Amino acid sequence: MDPLSQTLAALADPTRRAMLLRLSHGDATVGELGAPFRLSQPAISKHLKVLQTAGLITRRKAAQTRPCHLERARLADLDDFMQHFRAVTEGQLDQLATYLANIQSTGETE
Amino acid sequence: MDPLSQTLAALADPTRRAMLLRLSHGDATVGELGAPFRLSQPAISKHLKVLQTAGLITRRKAAQTRPCHLERARLADLDDFMQHFRAVTEGQLDQLATYLANIQSTGETE
DNA sequence: TCTTTGTTTTACCGATTAGTTATATAATGA
DNA sequence: TCATTATATAACTAATCGGTAAAACAAAGA
Numbered sequence: 001m002d003p004l005s006q007t008l009a010a011l012a013d014p015t016r017r018a019m020l021l022r023l024s025h026g027d028a029t030v031g032e033l034g035a036p037f038r039l040s041q042p043a044i045s046k047h048l049k050v051l052q053t054a055g056l057i058t059r060r061k062a063a064q065t066r067p068c069h070l071e072r073a074r075l076a077d078l079d080d081f082m083q084h085f086r087a088v089t090e091g092q093l094d095q096l097a098t099y100l101a102n103i104q105s106t107g108e109t110e
Numbered sequence: 111m112d113p114l115s116q117t118l119a120a121l122a123d124p125t126r127r128a129m130l131l132r133l134s135h136g137d138a139t140v141g142e143l144g145a146p147f148r149l150s151q152p153a154i155s156k157h158l159k160v161l162q163t164a165g166l167i168t169r170r171k172a173a174q175t176r177p178c179h180l181e182r183a184r185l186a187d188l189d190d191f192m193q194h195f196r197a198v199t200e201g202q203l204d205q206l207a208t209y210l211a212n213i214q215s216t217g218e219t220e
Numbered sequence: 221t222c223t224t225t226g227t228t229t230t231a232c233c234g235a236t237t238a239g240t241t242a243t244a245t246a247a248t249g250a
Numbered sequence: 251t252c253a254t255t256a257t258a259t260a261a262c263t264a265a266t267c268g269g270t271a272a273a274a275c276a277a278a279g280a
Contacts, residue, residue, distance in 0.1 A: 005122050012118035013238085017191070024195055030257060043239060045258055050237095064247045064256040075195050081127070082192065085134050085185050123268085140227060153269060155228055160267095174226045174277050 003055065004081060007074045010054035015039070016047050020056060023070035030066055113165065114191060117184045120164035125149070126157050130166060133180035140176055 001009070010016055019033050034044030048068060051057045055074045059066045111119070120126055129143050144154035158178060161167045165184045169176045 002124060004127075005124055008118050008122035012115050012122055014112060014115055015238095017114075021194055031255095039238095040240065041257075042241085042259080046238075049258090061247095064254095066257065070195075072195060075192065079192060079196075082185065082189060084131055085180075085182060125268095141225090149268095150270060151227075152229080152271085156268075159228090171277095174224095176227065 003074065004077060006054040007056065007078055010050050010056055011078075013047070013050075016051055019047065019051065019068075020070060023057060023068060027067045027069045029062075030068065033068060113184065114187060116164040117166065117188055120160050120166055121188075123157070123160075126161055129157065129161065129178075130180060133167065133178060137177045137179045139172075140178070143178060 011020075015037055018036065022028055022033060022036075030041075030044060030048060033048065034041060037044065048057065048059075051068075052059065056071055057068045058071055059068050121130075125147055128146065132138055132143060132146075140151075140154060140158060143158065144151060147154070158167065158169075161178075162169065166181055167178045168181055169178050
């Protein structure tokens with residue numbers, strides 16, 4: 001499966017999205033990430049494996065725990081894809097670019 | 111299933127993403143949307159139904175055809191979700207805002 | 221009316237998914 | 251060494267998914 005499809009499939013689950021949101025505030029262990037959910041521990045491990053396989057998180061070793069870390073690269077890739085649909089926003093960015101060009105050239109000539 | 115999960119699940123398929131990209135350039139019929147793919151016609155209809163159920167497209171009637179139209183609202187919802195992960199980008203936007211404020215005030219005072 | 225074109229629906233299949241329980245592995249600490 | 255804590259793996263199950271072929275439906279045109 002291509003990386004973007006993997007990313008989107010991983011995100012298409014509210015439990016995994018909640019885990020990522022938690023990780024956006026800082027690293028957390030498997031136990032900490034699973035605590036909010038009424039799920040068995042293997043289910044938590046499975047969700048984290050999906051996120052890891054998608055490249056959305058990495059893990060390190062710390063004693064018995066395996067703290068997880070959010071990797072933003074794949075989210076950035078998704079952002080790039082989303083860019084294709086930002087017709088209105090693109091228009092606004094064009095306006096901003098024009099605005100920037102205007103005030104910049106104004107500043108240079110004065 | 112919650113709307114955001116439905117949106118992401120619908121996007122987690124390259125065929126459906128390609129269809130949406132096509133629709134971002136304008137409405138298209140079922141036949142037009144299916145043409146690029148080596149898939150049976152019912153498979154195309156199924157993919158479009160997934161997109162429609164997720165609220166990503168709507169369809170109207172035109173003679174025998176059923177032209178599809180991209181609906182950007184759910185993509186905007188996804189964008190809102192993505193916002194939670196834009197820590198670095200937010201910093202860059204802050205810098206841009208500062209930059210804009212600077213050159214703007216400079217321009218005003220001169 | 222009959223045929224053609226465009227699309228949907230139905231019924232089916234194999235693969236994948238999300239969950240479970242039970243078991244294994246790994247590191248710590250008594 | 252032995253028990254505890256943290257996590258992963260294995261084996262299983264029910265449900266969902268992406269595809270197919272065959273049939274039905276809808277509108278247009280001869």
